[in-house]
Amino acid sequence: MSQATEPAREQNAGGRWNGVLRFLARDAGVAAALVLIVIFFSITAPYFATAGNFLNLFVQIAINTVLSSGMTLVILTGGIDLSVGSVLALCTVIGALIMTDRDIPVAASIPLALLGCMGTGAACGAINGWVCEQWKIPSFIVTLGMLNIASGAARVVSNNSTITGLPQSFIDFGNMIVGGVFPSIFLIAVAVILLGWFILRFTVFGRFIFAIGTNEEAVRLSGHAPRKYKIAAFTISGLTAGVAAMVYLLRLNVGSPIAGVGYELNAIAAVIIGGTSFSGGKGSIIGSLVGASILQVLTTGLQLFGLGDNFKPIVIGAVIVLAVVLDAYRDRLLRSLESR
Amino acid sequence: MEHSAVESQTPDAPAGALLQLRGVSKHFPGVMALQNVSLDIVRGEAHVLLGENGAGKSTLINVLAGIYVADEGDITFDDKPYRPRTPTDAYRAGIRVVHQELNMLSHLTVAENLLFESLPRRHGLVNYAEMNRRAAALLKQVGLDIPPTIPVERLGVAQTQLVEIAKALCHESKLLILDEPTATLTSKEIERLFGILRQLKANNVTIIYISHRLHEIFEIGDRVTVLRDGQLVATRPLAGLTIAEIVRMMVGRSIKAEHMFGEDVQVGDEVLRVEGLRRSASAPEVSFSVRRGEIVGVAGLVGSGRTEAMRAVFGADPRFAGRIFVDGAPVTIASPQDAVRHGLSLLTEDRKNQGLLLGLSCLENITITDLAKVSHLGLLHRSAEQSAASALVDELHIKTPSVFQAVRNFSGGNQQKVVIAKWLFRGAKVLICDEPTRGIDVGAKQEIYELLWKLAAAGQGIIFVSSDLPELIGICHRIIVFANGRIVGEVPRTLFDQQRILSLAYEEYDLEPSN
Numbered sequence: 060m061s062q063a064t065e066p067a068r069e070q071n072a073g074g075r076w077n078g079v080l081r082f083l084a085r086d087a088g089v090a091a092a093l094v095l096i097v098i099f100f101s102i103t104a105p106y107f108a109t110a111g112n113f114l115n116l117f118v119q120i121a122i123n124t125v126l127s128s129g130m131t132l133v134i135l136t137g138g139i140d141l142s143v144g145s146v147l148a149l150c151t152v153i154g155a156l157i158m159t160d161r162d163i164p165v166a167a168s169i170p171l172a173l174l175g176c177m178g179t180g181a182a183c184g185a186i187n188g189w190v191c192e193q194w195k196i197p198s199f200i201v202t203l204g205m206l207n208i209a210s211g212a213a214r215v216v217s218n219n220s221t222i223t224g225l226p227q228s229f230i231d232f233g234n235m236i237v238g239g240v241f242p243s244i245f246l247i248a249v250a251v252i253l254l255g256w257f258i259l260r261f262t263v264f265g266r267f268i269f270a271i272g273t274n275e276e277a278v279r280l281s282g283h284a285p286r287k288y289k290i291a292a293f294t295i296s297g298l299t300a301g302v303a304a305m306v307y308l309l310r311l312n313v314g315s316p317i318a319g320v321g322y323e324l325n326a327i328a329a330v331i332i333g334g335t336s337f338s339g340g341k342g343s344i345i346g347s348l349v350g351a352s353i354l355q356v357l358t359t360g361l362q363l364f365g366l367g368d369n370f371k372p373i374v375i376g377a378v379i380v381l382a383v384v385l386d387a388y389r390d391r392l393l394r395s396l397e398s399r
Numbered sequence: 400m401e402h403s404a405v406e407s408q409t410p411d412a413p414a415g416a417l418l419q420l421r422g423v424s425k426h427f428p429g430v431m432a433l434q435n436v437s438l439d440i441v442r443g444e445a446h447v448l449l450g451e452n453g454a455g456k457s458t459l460i461n462v463l464a465g466i467y468v469a470d471e472g473d474i475t476f477d478d479k480p481y482r483p484r485t486p487t488d489a490y491r492a493g494i495r496v497v498h499q500e501l502n503m504l505s506h507l508t509v510a511e512n513l514l515f516e517s518l519p520r521r522h523g524l525v526n527y528a529e530m531n532r533r534a535a536a537l538l539k540q541v542g543l544d545i546p547p548t549i550p551v552e553r554l555g556v557a558q559t560q561l562v563e564i565a566k567a568l569c570h571e572s573k574l575l576i577l578d579e580p581t582a583t584l585t586s587k588e589i590e591r592l593f594g595i596l597r598q599l600k601a602n603n604v605t606i607i608y609i610s611h612r613l614h615e616i617f618e619i620g621d622r623v624t625v626l627r628d629g630q631l632v633a634t635r636p637l638a639g640l641t642i643a644e645i646v647r648m649m650v651g652r653s654i655k656a657e658h659m660f661g662e663d664v665q666v667g668d669e670v671l672r673v674e675g676l677r678r679s680a681s682a683p684e685v686s687f688s689v690r691r692g693e694i695v696g697v698a699g700l701v702g703s704g705r706t707e708a709m710r711a712v713f714g715a716d717p718r719f720a721g722r723i724f725v726d727g728a729p730v731t732i733a734s735p736q737d738a739v740r741h742g743l744s745l746l747t748e749d750r751k752n753q754g755l756l757l758g759l760s761c762l763e764n765i766t767i768t769d770l771a772k773v774s775h776l777g778l779l780h781r782s783a784e785q786s787a788a789s790a791l792v793d794e795l796h797i798k799t800p801s802v803f804q805a806v807r808n809f810s811g812g813n814q815q816k817v818v819i820a821k822w823l824f825r826g827a828k829v830l831i832c833d834e835p836t837r838g839i840d841v842g843a844k845q846e847i848y849e850l851l852w853k854l855a856a857a858g859q860g861i862i863f864v865s866s867d868l869p870e871l872i873g874i875c876h877r878i879i880v881f882a883n884g885r886i887v888g889e890v891p892r893t894l895f896d897q898q899r900i901l902s903l904a905y906e907e908y909d910l911e912p913s914n
Contacts, residue, residue, distance in 0.1 A: 262777050263770045270767055273756040280715055280753050281768045281821065282739025340758050 088389060089334055089349045096353060100360035107363050114236065117245035118310060120355045122303050124248040126326035127347040128255040129299030132292040134330050135272045137339030138191070138198035140293060142205035143300040144322035146183045148315065149213040150176040150304030155222035155314025158229060165226045177301040183209055184297020188290030206323070213316035222314035233309030244306045251302060255344040268292060272339025328375065329354055332382040353378070417442040417574060417605050423472030425458050427808060432458040434629040445596065445606040447616045447637065449649055450626035450840065456609050457499070459626070460576055464496040465489040477573060493573035497580055499838060501559050503551045510534030510547035513566050537565040542591040557583045564592065575599060576607045581615060582838050585700050593619050611840055613642045625649055646841055666876065667691030669727065670860040671743070671829045676721030678711050683885035689829060689860035694851060696871035697864040699881030699904050705864050706748050708881070709831050713738045713745040725828065739768070742828035746818055746835050754818040755806050762788040762802040764817050768825035791820040796846060812843035819850065830854060831862040836870060848874050868900060880904050
């Protein structure tokens, strides 16, 4: 037995350095990439390193950040939610309709719109989750269905038109910049991310999300109902789509049935770039924030280079694949660190 | 130190060596999985590799199979330096490995799996007729009477194991490595496997054979090498050795191999009763009960319905009919959730796919059964979790540098202990263990037996499903025997007799028990 404890002690002594390296490889790698990209554009791209541009970046990542935090939960359970973009569209329409309803006093209409957005989003998400679990259908298919249904519903509810004329106080709040640095909608996004991070890391629910993504059958045979937690994950994803819709209204001041087209793919890209495993059980919500930031910084940087809309998708596409390739290498690095 | 002394005991070995290892080492997190191992495998011999879990057997095989690359040391195979980096390198060199974990393409047919690496072709297309014909011949060789056209996923574990062995046979190989091939086989199947191995030996195929069933290695092995904690303890000819001597080499201390029953256990009231359990409309009825402090053995061949009955009781699979009573009161069990709430726990047969969260830590695996115990208002209490998990890790002697290590890196025995730990963390009235000692070394087995007695003494009812009759006879109060989905008999401790239980188990099969 003494032979067994000897190498164990060695491991602990070397463990601290391994721990630092592991932290860099596992948690800080993507953040390091973000910093490098920001430095690169700051040096090379005109106007990139300006206060105005950073302010702009903060505004622009808000929606994707909120969407990707819910998406992270779903992907961690091993699912996918393709419906968030069109659920967002439906929510913007509903939120805008409530706020522009002349029968509701302005003071009441804004909280009501928030409730309407979140309720609609959560309901769509709950339906997604319930259908997946009830009939054991892959979430890819169920949420593809919801993508179309919510999009159609948005057109029906809005009568196929954009809704403008939101209350001025609401618009003002959306334009507010707290302390001259942080736009209000960015702070909303940060609050959502922090809440998500807290839930995943410190709650029983968060533990179940990881456990289910790792081995759902083992969780079931441990005496739990994975179904409940999976439906909750989809509900939260829908809920964040509702919150993202409010952010959309704050930023663009219109409710539109054609809002959010392709947003689900941006959110998935952010989650994957952020290092969350597509097969579930491994990942983090902070990573998704970093992933969303990388996507936006690249977009803006390329625009400043004058390589606008045509080149952007090519670069982003390459980055998504590259991120996953690097992820595989990172796993190998982590394993070699562990076997030192 | 130890191994150099041992080498001098076998100076005559290298004469016709097919495989030579010199100073081979391999490190893993917190473990020296292999430490300076030097070993010679002689042409045409059957060499048995023994050792406790984590002793380094599987690591050694994985190094030979090209799955791990050794950190240090030289290997010579067939008089050429051998340093495989991928499993393909091993195949090319003429080494075939039948792993303990089955690696099958489960949606494909038996024939496709058998001949996957060299599908017979005609005009660039797969020649299915030829493929199925060759597959049928291979299946016949291992005595498996199944059509080659059914998908592998429809086979039981034992049948899949035989297909895996057949697969290794279909290629010419110089060295065949078998990692616990008999763990899931019945004695008749083992007998047939040994026949095949003897034939291969006669054709000058060299065999490395790993098993935890010490009785059987004498039937097939020429020499034995014992590993302990990654080091080579000894290489000896098997002739003249006794099981006791081998066990002593393996564990470094002597343990009681049989007659280990704890007589002083007080059997109390009935804690679980199952009445008229049926899994489907056409399935036979199953009824049994367990008392507090009682260990009830469940014997039967693989596929006799033991596992299925236990899963149905636990609510893991749907049930057509049957009533379940806990502490005399009828309970509704429609899901594992219900079962756990009523105080049942199930240690599944397949620990990797059904018992463990492989990517998560030891701690997370242990507390998953009862997170309410270590949380408040849905918030996890980290330090409570850590101290609870650490206490169980100490109590069960789980070898790990910390409770934060991922269980993926654990040896089989330590993984099984983690599964037990998670149910101990929950605390239950009845513990149903399905093959809890499968693929586990003697030392860890003994620890698990002792643990089960302790739990029984503390008033738990224990159901112990096992294919290993001596172990059932060693630790149970009574044994119920399954065959063809129903209970064909019950044997009280006073009448325990291997022959009696075996003949009950074989009753329905019109077969002669082979030992």
